[in-house]
Amino acid sequence: MTEIRVSVCMATYNGERFLAPQVESILAELEPQDELVVVDDASTDGTTRVLERFNDPRIHVHAHAENRGYVRTFEEAMGRATGDVVMLSDQDDVWIPGRRALFVSALQDSAVAASNLVLLGSDDPLPNPLTRRPWRLRAAWSRQGVRNALRILAGMAPYYGCAMAVRRDAIERVLPFPAYLDESHDLWLALFGNAHGTMRHIETATIRRRIHDTNASPSRPRGITQVLRARVMLLRAWISARRR
Structure with missing residues (x-):
């Protein structure tokens, strides 16, 4: 049996x-x-010095001279990946042992997979930013493409890029990201998986998420103008994903 090769894609900034x-x-x-x-x-x-100190041949660092934002940086990292399974990772969380195996298994029959998260330090479930109740993906939702898209548009689907992975044969379809996408690359991946009925939810938590003052993903509700702008962008992304 051919061994599976995994690429982990990380965007770093300070x-x-x-x-x-x-x-x-x-x-x-x-x-x-x-x-x-x-x-x-x-x-x-x-x-970059932190990365160099690991002196591990599996680490490949590509540095920008100018800041381009995290969406384009993740896009480049995914484009450089060579593995059969492409996993995304933030720079400030901690993986839970077993994460690799769970995603490799989930992507045997799906193009995109997403898992749950817990909070670093307490292992409490990720809280819904509106209700503060536990916020989890359900395995039973995996093939509910339209319902999941509606959950995304309503801001009620906890898809986080740090807890997502894409199979190699889907990379050329999810890349490049739409030109208008300036946030929520993770929701773009989720919309693509749901648009084509090839999404898999992993109920097990595979990431301990670190909450701090410079997280790219907001942990509190945003203003109405920002919310409406984001929803319009995601609606466009849903239409784009269905055409890929």
Whole structure:
């Protein structure tokens, strides 16, 4: 049986403070044939030095001279990936052991997979930003494409890029990201998977998410203008995903 090769794609920007524990948790999961593709978005701190200190041949770092934003940085990282399974990762969380195996298994019959998360330090479920109740994906929702799209548009589907992966044969369809997409690359991937009936939800938590003052994903509700703009963008993304 041919061995599965996994690529982990990470976008970094001024992540020196929390990067080392995250990379350690990733490398502990990866096999010798796997890779960690890091695209650094013009960090001004010691982010790249942290990566260099690992001196691990599985880590491939590509540094930008100018800041392009996290959406385009993740897009580049995914485009550089060479593995059969492409997993996304933030720079400041911690992987839970077993994550690689769960995603490799889930993507045997699906193009996109997403798992649940817990909070680093407490292992409590991720809270819904509106109700503060536990916010989880359900395995039974996996093939509910239209319903999941409606959940996304309503802001009620906890898809996070740090807990997502894409199978190799779908990469050329999800890339490039739509030109108008300037946030929520994770929801673009989720919309694509749901639009084509090839989404898989993993109920097990595979990430311990670190909440701090510089998270790219907001942990509190946004203003009405921002919400409406985001919903219009996601509606466009749903239409685009159905055409891919």
